[in-house]
Structures are given as C-alpha cells and as structure tokens.
Amino acid sequence: MNKARLFILCAAIAVVTVAVAQxxxxxxxxxxxxxxxxxxxxxVAPDGSGLPVGHGTVTQGRHDYQTLCGNCHGDRGQGMLQYPALVGGQGTLRGKNPVKTVGSYWPYATTVWDFIHRTMPYARPGSLTPDETYAVTAxxxxxxxxxxxxxxxNKTTLPRVKMPNRxxxxxxxxxxxAAKKAGK
Amino acid sequence: MKRKGLTRRAFLATASATLGAAAIPPVGFPQELGAPRRAYGERSPFEKSVRFFPESITPASSYSKTPLQDLFGIITPSALHYEVHHSGVPEIDPRRHEIMIHGLVERPLIFTMEDFHRLPSVSRIHFLECAGNSGGEQIGRPAANPQRSHGLLSCSEWTGVPLRTLLEETELKPGATWIVAEGADAGRLARSIPLEKALDDVLVAYGQNGEALRPEQGYPVRLVVPGWEGNVNIKWLGRVQVVDQPYMTSYETGHYTDLMPDGKARQFTFVMEAKSVITRPAGGQELSGPGFYEITGLAWSGRGRITKAEVSTDGGKSWQDAQLNEPILPKAVTRFRFPWWWDGEETSLQSRCTDETGYLQPTREELVAVRGLNATDHYNGIKVWYVHKDGKVSHE
Structure with missing residues (x-):
C-alpha cells in the first residue's frame, strides 16, 4: 500500500477509535x-507475529511436499488443471501474459505460511503441523x-525472507x- | 401460439410450444380440490429458474450465479443468491457456534448465537457482489446472458448486530487500526478490514430475507460489509481480531488484487463501483415481433445511492433517463424501467448509471484504457445487448 495513503488512513482511524465507548x-x-x-x-502477520514455534528445512520440505502437495500442484510446483502453479512467472507481471504465482506475485512469505497452514491441502484444510508448514513453505x-x-x-527467519514482488x-x-458527465 | 410479448411466462410457454404445442392444456379451471397445506413453502412446479455453475474438479472452491434475468424486484430469493466458496459449505450447529473478539481490546469476549439474538439488531437491504463479477467482459469475452455476465451479484435484507456494538463491548485499545475477520469454514478464510469501516456500517448478520441465513450465505452468522467486494463479507464468522496492521492474507495479496499494465498491483480495492445491467430484454431472450417492450434492469453502487439510470436503444448515440423504482437505498440494488417500442430493426440496448457521488458508470473501452487487460476484478463497464432482425437478443 502506498505509504502516504496508509498514513492518512491510519490517522483517520485513530480519530474514530477515540470516539468508541469505554x-x-x-x-x-x-x-x-x-x-x-x-x-x-x-x-500470522507480515512481521511474524502469530507464528508458532517450529522449524522446517528445504530438505524436509522436499519430502513433505511430495506427500502432501505434489499430487495436485505437480512434483515441481508447475500446477495441474485447476490447481495453480506455485513456481515461475518472475519478470512477467508487466507483460501481456502475466503469470501470478507465490514466487512472482505474493509479497510476503508469511502469507504463504499462513495460507498453507489454514487452508491446505485442499481436501484436508488446516491439517499440517507447524513443522510441516515451515518445511513445505521452505x-x-x-x-x-x-x-x-x-x-x-522458523518464526524468526520466515518474516525476514524478502519476496521478489514485495x-x-x-x-x-x-x-x-474519468467518464463523460451523466446525460451528455 | 401467437406470442404477445417477452413476459417470462410467455417466454417459457413459447419454449414449450416449440417442443410441441399439444403439451399445453387449454385454459380452464380445476375440477378437483387443490393441494393441502405444507410446513415449508416451495415455488410453483412451473417455475424452473436456477443458479448456474459449471462442472468443477474442485466444487468446494467454486461459484454459482444468480439468474438475474428471472428476478422481478430488488430482492434475490435466498435460494437463488450467488455463491462463492473456497473450502466448501460447512454444516454448523448454531448451539456449538461462537464468535470470539480479541486482540487489541480491553475485554476479549466470546458471544453465542443466543447473545446475538438478544443484542440490539437492525435490518438493512444491501447487495453483495463478487469482485470477479463480469470479469470476462473486461478481457473481451462478453457473456451470453445476464446470469453468466453479471450473476455474481445478489441483494438481500440482512438482519444482525452492528459490528460496532460488539467492538464497543470489548473496548478498543489505542493502536487498533484494522480487524482480521475469519470464517469457521474448513479453510478459515480470513480478510483484513480497516477499523474505520468496521465501526461504520458493517453488520454481523444472522438473518437473510426474514429467516436465518442460508448455509451457502454463512449460517449461522456472517459479516455484511456494505458496498465492498464479496470476499470480505466473511461467512460463518468465528473470530474477529483487532490488530494494528493489515495481515496480508492470501485473499488480499495473491488474489482480489488488480494487476495494472505497469506491473504494479492495486491492493485493498474494496469498494464495488457503480454498475448496471439490462436484464430484460437481454442476451438469450427473444422478441416476438415489433411493438412494445418494457426494458428493465438493475443498478447499484458500493458508494451509496443510485441517482440516475439511463438507457440507450440506438447503439449508445443517445441516452434517456429510465424510471428508478422505489425503494432507492444506499449500497443496494435499484431496479430501473424504460418503455420501448421496437421497430423491428437491428439495434443494441445498453444501460449506464450514476451514483450520489456523481460517478458515472464507464464504458469498457474507458476502463481498459486505464486498467489494461491483466486485471479482471472490480470491472464495472457498460454491458451491451444486440437485438437482431429475427428478434433474437445476444451478446455480440
């Protein structure tokens, strides 16, 4: 969000808040x-607040991904049918056929963790442990x-990951x- | 059978007549007693209008569309209200459902459904529209009828407790600027909403058109965020967290953001701008010959009341004011009507509306010139229906 706009919005909200009954x-x-x-x-917030204790490595994630995710999203995250690609698309957002993936489009790594943890796998939402979620995200x-x-x-390193489209x-x-004036 | 006009009944009768005129019995009065009473009403067996949805390998993450061309006033029957789900429709026992309000509050509280029915409530009529409604129009794939092109729009009377009341009960702490609202569906769908809106006109609704919410619309309790994209109107509401920043959930980053031609994406594009569509005569329908037809359609704006709806019957060369039917309510659907005599020649029909902020619904070309073709959410361009010499009405 544009910083100036965000500031104005927050200032307006602060005034409103004071008016709420006590x-x-x-x-x-x-x-x-x-x-x-x-x-x-x-x-889970972008600053990492709400992240639980736990950890996961790329190596562990390679294993967990194939068991938990690969059947739908493909063994390399390429996507299949209605299941979106998780990989690729960096550098395409300005072009005629933008490819919006976690890698090319999503601005925060915490969002990836939060979405996987609450909503994935499609048929068993919310079934992954924190460790599995850290690993698959990695x-x-x-x-x-x-x-x-x-x-x-883990809860310290994940929020520090800088996403390409941050x-x-x-x-x-x-x-x-700017449409023409009504009735003209 | 001689067709006299494009009333829905005549249209259906015509369709049946095409299949075999002998199938329609002559006009007459019943000779036998009618059906007895029934505990929960159903519509006439002659009424067949239904929601539309395509086959899907992920039906729990999909949509269905409202048959706008078959509706009469401004209220969408609950059974025909559009749906978008991302993790299916949960079956929730209201006795086992609670809403927790916590975060930057002095008193984190848990409310039961009984609490909700005891708290001061209001009823308001508001539309809901999916951000992606008529997105295909923007990218040059106009849909063939109002249901397909604009059917991710519905309008209901919602009854519930103002969210402000609940937030006041918990007492906000300094620094509170946003809320995160979360559903109790399997995927725990969550969205961040600015506190300013939460304290303005958001409802925690348990009633829809006089009865309890339908499961597809969030039974037993949902958020209604008037005028804002459907996705933030969290269904099956289970939790409201008061926070000091937007939480950047997937549905406010990876989805429902609008990618512009310069590669930047607009975020938190909540409001659904002024939009209208002619629902009769419209694509998929047929005029039975030259003569009188009432043009009717729907207009709505997420910024407030509709102040004007205009119709063009000459390809957009001239515009005339349509009649706005009462009631004309803020952030609700308004029905417009316009008398028209068809001369039997090829032409096109289109509508545009203006809201109380003075905003005039733009053409597709005006929108695409600014937003390009990579964003398909929040599209509100003018929809054109083409009338052919044989009376058929189509989208191209």
Missing part, C-alpha cells in the same frame, strides 16, 4: 480465556529461487476512470 453496555458475551485465544488464533520458496538449498525456516503493490486510486 463501557460494556449489555453485559452479554463471556470473557475469552488466554487458552481459548491461543487455541483459536491462527493468524521447499516452495526454494523452487522459486527465493531461499537457498540449505535454508531453514514492493509491487499500491493503494486504491479509484475512482480512476
């Missing part, structure tokens, strides 16, 4: 315990040339199409 009016709902929050909160990033063959990912996103400039 009391519990209806006394409905029960307090969420720390344990309930820990169990249910699976979100292998997919390796296939894209983003991490080396010896890489190990700076490829801008904010919403709409309305962007």
């Amino acid at each position: 009391t519990q009016s209806y006394k409905l709902g029960r307090p969420a315990t720390a344990e309930e929050i820990r169990e249910r909160d699976i979100s 292998f997919i990033l390796y296939l894209n040339g983003i991490v080396g063959e010896k890489a190990e990912l 700076d490829g996103f801008v904010g919403d400039p709409r309305p962007d199409v």
Whole structure:
C-alpha cells in the first residue's frame, strides 16, 4: 500500500477509535480465556507475529511436499488443471501474459505460511503441523529461487525472507476512470 | 401460439410450444380440490429458474450465479443468491457456534448465537457482489446472458448486530487500526478490514430475507460489509481480531488484487463501483415481433445511492433517463424501467448509471484504457445487448 495513503488512513482511524465507548453496555458475551485465544488464533502477520514455534528445512520440505502437495500442484510446483502453479512467472507481471504465482506475485512469505497452514491441502484444510508448514513453505520458496538449498525456516527467519514482488503493490486510486458527465 | 410479448411466462410457454404445442392444456379451471397445506413453502412446479455453475474438479472452491434475468424486484430469493466458496459449505450447529473478539481490546469476549439474538439488531437491504463479477467482459469475452455476465451479484435484507456494538463491548485499545475477520469454514478464510469501516456500517448478520441465513450465505452468522467486494463479507464468522496492521492474507495479496499494465498491483480495492445491467430484454431472450417492450434492469453502487439510470436503444448515440423504482437505498440494488417500442430493426440496448457521488458508470473501452487487460476484478463497464432482425437478443 502506498505509504502516504496508509498514513492518512491510519490517522483517520485513530480519530474514530477515540470516539468508541469505554463501557460494556449489555453485559452479554463471556470473557475469552488466554487458552481459548491461543487455541483459536491462527493468524500470522507480515512481521511474524502469530507464528508458532517450529522449524522446517528445504530438505524436509522436499519430502513433505511430495506427500502432501505434489499430487495436485505437480512434483515441481508447475500446477495441474485447476490447481495453480506455485513456481515461475518472475519478470512477467508487466507483460501481456502475466503469470501470478507465490514466487512472482505474493509479497510476503508469511502469507504463504499462513495460507498453507489454514487452508491446505485442499481436501484436508488446516491439517499440517507447524513443522510441516515451515518445511513445505521452505521447499516452495526454494523452487522459486527465493531461499537457498540449505535454508531453514522458523518464526524468526520466515518474516525476514524478502519476496521478489514485495514492493509491487499500491493503494486504491479509484475512482480512476474519468467518464463523460451523466446525460451528455 | 401467437406470442404477445417477452413476459417470462410467455417466454417459457413459447419454449414449450416449440417442443410441441399439444403439451399445453387449454385454459380452464380445476375440477378437483387443490393441494393441502405444507410446513415449508416451495415455488410453483412451473417455475424452473436456477443458479448456474459449471462442472468443477474442485466444487468446494467454486461459484454459482444468480439468474438475474428471472428476478422481478430488488430482492434475490435466498435460494437463488450467488455463491462463492473456497473450502466448501460447512454444516454448523448454531448451539456449538461462537464468535470470539480479541486482540487489541480491553475485554476479549466470546458471544453465542443466543447473545446475538438478544443484542440490539437492525435490518438493512444491501447487495453483495463478487469482485470477479463480469470479469470476462473486461478481457473481451462478453457473456451470453445476464446470469453468466453479471450473476455474481445478489441483494438481500440482512438482519444482525452492528459490528460496532460488539467492538464497543470489548473496548478498543489505542493502536487498533484494522480487524482480521475469519470464517469457521474448513479453510478459515480470513480478510483484513480497516477499523474505520468496521465501526461504520458493517453488520454481523444472522438473518437473510426474514429467516436465518442460508448455509451457502454463512449460517449461522456472517459479516455484511456494505458496498465492498464479496470476499470480505466473511461467512460463518468465528473470530474477529483487532490488530494494528493489515495481515496480508492470501485473499488480499495473491488474489482480489488488480494487476495494472505497469506491473504494479492495486491492493485493498474494496469498494464495488457503480454498475448496471439490462436484464430484460437481454442476451438469450427473444422478441416476438415489433411493438412494445418494457426494458428493465438493475443498478447499484458500493458508494451509496443510485441517482440516475439511463438507457440507450440506438447503439449508445443517445441516452434517456429510465424510471428508478422505489425503494432507492444506499449500497443496494435499484431496479430501473424504460418503455420501448421496437421497430423491428437491428439495434443494441445498453444501460449506464450514476451514483450520489456523481460517478458515472464507464464504458469498457474507458476502463481498459486505464486498467489494461491483466486485471479482471472490480470491472464495472457498460454491458451491451444486440437485438437482431429475427428478434433474437445476444451478446455480440
């Protein structure tokens, strides 16, 4: 997101926040315990907050990927039928036939981890352990040339991975199409 | 059988007549008692309109489209509301469903469905539109009928608790700027939403058109984020996390972002801009001969109310105001109507609309000139239907 736009948005939000009431009016709902929050909160932010303890290497990921992912996405992440390619496309985003993959398009490695962990494999969403998720993520990033063959990912190293299209996103400039005035 | 006009009934009758006129019994009154009562109503067996979806090897991650050409007012029957799912439709027992609100709040709280029915609620009519609706039009593959071209659009009356109420109950901490809303579907679909919108008009809805939400629309409870792309209207809502940054989930980075010709992608393009489509006469239908036809269609804007809908029956050379039917509601579908006498010559029919911000729906050419052909989400160009001499109406 464009930095200036983001700043303006955040400033506007800060003003709104202050206006929110400071009391519990209806006394409905029960307090969420720390344990309930820990169990249910699976979100991972780009700065790595929310990432669990665990680790995975490219070597382990090569093995796990073939078992867990390769049947649909292909043994080298090339994609098959409706299952998208996970590899390739770097340098194509400006062209006539852009290839948007994890490697060419996704701006954060944490997003790859979060999506695999919550939504993959397609038929058994959310079934991977943190270690398996770190490993599979490492292998997919390796296939894209983003991490080396010896890489190990964990809650500290994953957020430091710089994705090729990290700076490829801008904010919403709409309305962007100057149409003729209505009725003319 | 002499065809008199393009009412839907006549159209269906015509279709049947083509198959064999003898199949239609003469007009008459029943000689026997009718059917008894029934506990849950069904439509007439003569009504066959259904959602459209293609075959898929991943049916749990796919869509179905609303038959807009068969709808009459502004409300989409719940059974015909469009669907997009990414991990299938969960079957959720409302007694075992909770919504947790946590993160940058003083009091993390868990609400049950019983709590929701006790909290102060509102009912509002809003459209939902998938970001990808009519994306094929942008890349030069116009679809053959309103359902195929614009059917990822529906409009319902939603009943629920303002999200603001729940956030006030938990008391926001300083630094809160976004929320992450997450579904309780198998894939735990999650999206970041600016706190400003969350505190404005977002509903945590449990009602749809007077009854509980349909499972496909998020039973027992979902977000309704008025005017914004369908994907952020998280279904089967299970968790709201108050945070200090967008979490950059896959559906706000890898998907639903708009790649521009310069290689940069627009992100957080939430609002669905003003758009309209003629639903009758439209592609796939047939005019039975020169004479009177009422043109009708739908107009909507994620920025507020529709203030004008215009129709051109001469290939876009001139535009005339259509009548807007009440009610005209913000971020809801508005129905427009326009009287037309067809002279039997080839022509084209198109509509465009203006919303209360003064924004005028653009042509496809105007959109493509700015956005190119690599982005297909958030397309809102003018849709053209072509009337041929034989009365057939098509998309090309």
